[in-house]
Amino acid sequence: MAGYIIVFIYLGIMSVYDIKKREIHLPFTAVAALMLSSRQIYLVCRGEVLLQSAFLGVVIGIVLVGISLLTRGEIGVGDCILFMICGLLFGLYENLVLLFLSLVFTAMVRGALILTRRAGRKDTLPFAPFVFAGFGVMCIWKILA
Numbered sequence: 450m451a452g453y454i455i456v457f458i459y460l461g462i463m464s465v466y467d468i469k470k471r472e473i474h475l476p477f478t479a480v481a482a483l484m485l486s487s488r489q490i491y492l493v494c495r496g497e498v499l500l501q502s503a504f505l506g507v508v509i510g511i512v513l514v515g516i517s518l519l520t521r522g523e524i525g526v527g528d529c530i531l532f533m534i535c536g537l538l539f540g541l542y543e544n545l546v547l548l549f550l551s552l553v554f555t556a557m558v559r560g561a562l563i564l565t566r567r568a569g570r571k572d573t574l575p576f577a578p579f580v581f582a583g584f585g586v587m588c589i590w591k592i593l594a
Contacts, residue, residue, distance in 0.1 A: 508536065555579045
């Protein structure tokens with residue numbers, strides 16, 4: 450539960466920061482990463498989580514960094530870091546679901562903005578709010594399931 454609270458607060462703050470400044474605040478991200486890494490190490494030491502699965506969710510963020518480098522920054526590295534942080538909590542499969550939900554929400558909003566002529570194809574959107582929305586849907590799904 451503590452991990453979900455940490456990620457909820459982190460994503461909420463990063464969403465506001467991303468909307469205002471179009472970047473991810475790295476010092477705050479480092480604090481969140483340290484807290485979640487410490488939590489994972491604790492769970493591994495207690496035997497509640499296997500070592501290989503404890504940090505496997507980070508792979509999604511690493512793959513996104515590679516895509517960011519290949520596309521010369523079309524995906525912001527800060528957005529990739531968001532998925533590394535979430536991967537510390539979720540693991541590989543749930544982090545993939547989070548990425549999917551975030552992309553779907555982004556596509557819906559972008560489509561609505563293009564249809565109403567408020568944005569063009571090349572305009573950028575802050576991604577953190579959509580990751581936050583996807584995280585919210587996943588939390589509600591877990592509560593209802």
